[in-house]
Amino acid sequence: MTNKSKWTFLVITTVLFSSFLFGKCDQPCEARDVGIIGRSVVCVCNATYCDTVTRDAPAQGTFVVYTSSRAGKRFEKSYGTIRLSIGAKAPVSENYDRSGKTLSELFNEASYRILSNIRHQKIEGFGGSVTDAASINWRKLSDSTQRRFINSYFGRDGIEYNLIRVPIGGADFSTHPYTYNEYPWNDKALSNYSLSNEDYFYKLPMIKQAQKTATAEIKVTASTWSPPVWMKTNEAITGFAQLKREFYQTYADYHLRFIEEYDKAEVKIWALTTTNEPINGIVPFVDFNSLGWFPTDLGIWVANNLGPTIRNSRFNDTLILAVDDQRYLIDIYLGGMARADPKSLEYIDGIAVHYYGNFIPAGILSNIQRRYPDKILLATEACEGPMPWDLMRVKIGSWERADRYTRHIIDDLNNFVVGWIDWNLCLDENGGPNWAHNYVDAPILVYGERDEFIKQPMFYAMGHFSKFIPRGSQRVEVLRTSLAHVNNVAFITPQGNIVMVLQNTNTHEVKVNIATSLLRSVEITMEPESIKTIEINNN
Ligand SMILES: *[C@@H]1O[C@H](CO)[C@@H](O)[C@H](O)[C@H]1NC(C)=O
Numbered sequence: 001m002t003n004k005s006k007w008t009f010l011v012i013t014t015v016l017f018s019s020f021l022f023g024k025c026d027q028p029c030e031a032r033d034v035g036i037i038g039r040s041v042v043c044v045c046n047a048t049y050c051d052t053v054t055r056d057a058p059a060q061g062t063f064v065v066y067t068s069s070r071a072g073k074r075f076e077k078s079y080g081t082i083r084l085s086i087g088a089k090a091p092v093s094e095n096y097d098r099s100g101k102t103l104s105e106l107f108n109e110a111s112y113r114i115l116s117n118i119r120h121q122k123i124e125g126f127g128g129s130v131t132d133a134a135s136i137n138w139r140k141l142s143d144s145t146q147r148r149f150i151n152s153y154f155g156r157d158g159i160e161y162n163l164i165r166v167p168i169g170g171a172d173f174s175t176h177p178y179t180y181n182e183y184p185w186n187d188k189a190l191s192n193y194s195l196s197n198e199d200y201f202y203k204l205p206m207i208k209q210a211q212k213t214a215t216a217e218i219k220v221t222a223s224t225w226s227p228p229v230w231m232k233t234n235e236a237i238t239g240f241a242q243l244k245r246e247f248y249q250t251y252a253d254y255h256l257r258f259i260e261e262y263d264k265a266e267v268k269i270w271a272l273t274t275t276n277e278p279i280n281g282i283v284p285f286v287d288f289n290s291l292g293w294f295p296t297d298l299g300i301w302v303a304n305n306l307g308p309t310i311r312n313s314r315f316n317d318t319l320i321l322a323v324d325d326q327r328y329l330i331d332i333y334l335g336g337m338a339r340a341d342p343k344s345l346e347y348i349d350g351i352a353v354h355y356y357g358n359f360i361p362a363g364i365l366s367n368i369q370r371r372y373p374d375k376i377l378l379a380t381e382a383c384e385g386p387m388p389w390d391l392m393r394v395k396i397g398s399w400e401r402a403d404r405y406t407r408h409i410i411d412d413l414n415n416f417v418v419g420w421i422d423w424n425l426c427l428d429e430n431g432g433p434n435w436a437h438n439y440v441d442a443p444i445l446v447y448g449e450r451d452e453f454i455k456q457p458m459f460y461a462m463g464h465f466s467k468f469i470p471r472g473s474q475r476v477e478v479l480r481t482s483l484a485h486v487n488n489v490a491f492i493t494p495q496g497n498i499v500m501v502l503q504n505t506n507t508h509e510v511k512v513n514i515a516t517s518l519l520r521s522v523e524i525t526m527e528p529e530s531i532k533t534i535e536i537n538n539n
């Protein structure tokens with residue numbers, strides 16, 4: 001080689017190597033202005049293009065920040081070095097002497113100390129639901145667009161989901177109400193149990209693609225909305241109804257049969273919930289597939305039927321999660337179950353909780369955790385736009401919805417939730433299909449005829465957690481040392497890095513100082529209305 005070509009070679013390899021190191025190979029968001037005042041952008045994906053994000057492992061003594069904002073940033077990366085703060089802001093007295101600070105500093109400079117010795121719950125992961133609606137929409141896309149979709153959610157350069165929830169039979173997000181073994185009636189032996197076309201052609205293929213693409217084991221949680229109507233007191237798919245006593249064991253077997261059928265299709269069920277939203281069959285505000293449980297009856301069924309059926313089966317390690325309803329119902333259900341039969345609580349491994357009662361502060365979850373310390377808390381369903389007063393079911397490009405997801409996920413994680421599963425992975429532009437017309441929003445909307453899907457701000461809100469808080473991460477205590485505050489939650493990852501998710505809901509900038517130990521700190525500036533994930537290698 002001549003000197004000149006050596007020089008060129010060196011430059012080229014350096015550029016290639018640093019673009020590898022610094023993730024310049026990420027594909028940016030193909031932003032679309034949705035044309036409505038007050039909305040943020042959506043990112044458009046098709047057969048040949050989709051935005052990606054890789055996680056850059058920070059080198060010792062450095063950190064990497066990922067930013068999304070109302071103004072349009074999506075996982076924008078920046079880098080920094082941990083500062084030694086010897087002598088800098090050292091004297092403790094100065095921290096408490098606010099007289100030296102201007103009013104603006106008081107409100108716009110937040111500071112925290114990570115107490116990495118105070119450790120809380122271990123994280124299982126994050127994910128979304130493979131409903132009929134989600135998988136039918138996904139199947140409308142061409143093969144290569146389907147792959148980009150799955151990669152966006154599960155891939156190494158996507159947001160690396162590792163949890164999935166799947167309905168056992170139909171839910172409202174189906175094109176029609178159905179169950180397994182609908183005929184013959186009163187068939188206690190479940191002699192005609194078989195999965196549906198939706199399982200074989202939509203849900204299972206989607207789950208399998210996700211499993212192939214995922215960077216960790218995908219743990220699947222399954223829930224029944226309604227059993228065959230012949231098991232129910234009103235013999236209808238919805239309305240006020242409980243399980244007929246003579247079918248208590250049959251309904252337990254119905255769950256075991258589902259685990260067996262999915263096992264044949266090579267999808268392991270990690271957890272079962274004890275029925276989706278059991279209050280809906282007691283107080284029928286909603287008009288879709290349901291089964292009501294009074295708390296005491298649920299205790300009797302779990303203690304005598306579901307618990308023994310699962311534990312005596314070949315699938316004895318399947319977790320059983322009770323309640324699967326709003327946070328304000330947990331106490332009522334667990335109390336009633338324990339009164340009816342204390343064994344029922346021995347059979348359950350945890351509590352599944354939904355999003356729609358979050359007007360009650362999340363502290364209620366910490367109380368539950370204190371009283372039932374050996375049970376995990378798993379968030380199993382969330383979506384925006386489901387309430388009668390939500391005038392818009394789909395609110396395309398809404399930053400507020402991403403903000404609410406972020407705030408509630410932070411609150412849940414700070415109150416002992418170990419994992420967070422979103423509702424439909426995707427829906428169509430109207431928030432369907434849904435046979436009961438209960439349309440809602442989703443992080444991804446699919447436009448089948450255009451072979452295109454769009455990622456809403458909610459998708460990035462989910463990713464700020466799911467991608468950077470790997471399974472096995474442990475939450476650590478964060479001590480606030482300033483008047484100013486931004487929502488936040490912090491973890492130690494299995495690799496020993498600190499990951500912190502922060503949310504600035506203000507319309508102005510906020511400076512954040514994070515002390516990672518007595519002598520080290522990191523300073524970042526949060527843009528107005530932004531979400532940041534920071535990964536710090538403090539070793
Ligand atoms: C896919 O999106 C890219 C980027 O927006 C665009 O250049 C390309 O034309 C699109 N392809 C199709 C088939 O629409």
Ligand SMILES: *[C@@H]1O[C@H](CO)[C@@H](O)[C@H](O)[C@H]1NC(C)=O
Binds near residue numbers: 182183184192
């Ligand atoms: C078994 O179920 C199918 C529908 O899944 C139904 O067509 C058939 O009649 C049922 N068999 C009996 C014996 O009821």
Ligand SMILES: *[C@@H]1O[C@H](CO)[C@@H](O)[C@H](O)[C@H]1NC(C)=O
Binds near residue numbers: 311314315316317
């Ligand atoms: C669970 O079942 C397996 C066989 O599938 C058995 O080896 C194991 O001992 C069982 N565990 C419990 C706790 O019963």
